[in-house]
Amino acid sequence: MWTWFHKLASPPYVYRTAAALTPWFLTLATVAIACGLIDGLAFAPRDYQQGDAFRIIYVHVPSGWLSMFAYTCMAVAGAVGLIWRIKVGHAVAAAVAPIGASFTAAALLTGSLWGRPMWGTYWAWDPRLTSELILLFLYVGVMSLRPAFDDPGRGDRAAALLAIVGVVNVPIIHYSVVWWNSLHQAATVAKIGKPDMPGSMLWPLLSMFLGFMLFFGAVLCIRLRGEVLNRERHAAWVREAIGS
Amino acid sequence: MIESGFWSMGGYARYVWPAVGIACAVLAWNLWSAWRFLAAARLRAHRTLAMDAGSGEGA
Numbered sequence A: 001m002w003t004w005f006h007k008l009a010s011p012p013y014v015y016r017t018a019a020a021l022t023p024w025f026l027t028l029a030t031v032a033i034a035c036g037l038i039d040g041l042a043f044a045p046r047d048y049q050q051g052d053a054f055r056i057i058y059v060h061v062p063s064g065w066l067s068m069f070a071y072t073c074m075a076v077a078g079a080v081g082l083i084w085r086i087k088v089g090h091a092v093a094a095a096v097a098p099i100g101a102s103f104t105a106a107a108l109l110t111g112s113l114w115g116r117p118m119w120g121t122y123w124a125w126d127p128r129l130t131s132e133l134i135l136l137f138l139y140v141g142v143m144s145l146r147p148a149f150d151d152p153g154r155g156d157r158a159a160a161l162l163a164i165v166g167v168v169n170v171p172i173i174h175y176s177v178v179w180w181n182s183l184h185q186a187a188t189v190a191k192i193g194k195p196d197m198p199g200s201m202l203w204p205l206l207s208m209f210l211g212f213m214l215f216f217g218a219v220l221c222i223r224l225r226g227e228v229l230n231r232e233r234h235a236a237w238v239r240e241a242i243g244s
Numbered sequence B: 001m002i003e004s005g006f007w008s009m010g011g012y013a014r015y016v017w018p019a020v021g022i023a024c025a026v027l028a029w030n031l032w033s034a035w036r037f038l039a040a041a042r043l044r045a046h047r048t049l050a051m052d053a054g055s056g057e058g059a
Helices: A004-007 A013-044 A052-083 A087-119 A127-148 A150-165 A169-179 A199-232 A238-242 B013-059
Strands: none
Touching: A004 A013, A004 A087, A004 A150, A013 A087, A013 A199, A013 A238, A013 B013, A052 A087, A052 A127, A052 A150, A052 A199, A052 A238, A052 B013, A087 A127, A087 A150, A087 A199, A087 B013, A127 A150, A199 A238, A199 B013, A238 B013
């Protein structure tokens, strides 16, 4: 276990592993997303209350879930970089940030498109929507903070600190529909053992979850290789890795 | 479902299809920007290696 953990701190090992994993992640993600989207849009039964508008769930919920998952990954990677001074941790945090920010924006936009026919408005200062918007600002803050320092090491540490402090927003987003009165519907999938959806609606959603997670893995691997190369471009192993 | 107005989405087409479009655009942008980022990093690494080799020969 610790040997594997130490290997993950090695930039050449991370670069090669990420390169090997990318095509697998990408292929499986394409299959899972295609299956989930076709099944969800064409074959899942329409909701008895929301009609076909509920089908937005198949892109909105995986985007929202990924926005929180990516932020947690970024905070953990930043903490690994800060506590153990592992440079790869900061590289992972830097690679995750734009991916997470884009899926947060997707969750907000698709959610507002769902909100218009259901709530009668594109936007409301609802706890779930507001905390998700704060998540987007946190991502933007982390991405802006890193290059704001002349010393890249200080930029990494400052961004990691902000990511760690901001992670408190993740449980707030998740439990906002429980803690406060909210326009947003309560959890339907994340109820352990007893989701509120029938299987014909749930399976496409789970396929989309899996597809988005695999896609996140693929894009993270590609971005991580770029981050590692940027940070290690004077190292001897880079010549062999990029084939010059 | 497909027979009974797949494209009209039961009257919600103007909300469902843009939402699907946004999600697909975000997926495509992520992939494109990640490859572009990696390509730029590789180019930068090539240039740095060439400069390092040049300064090594000059020394």
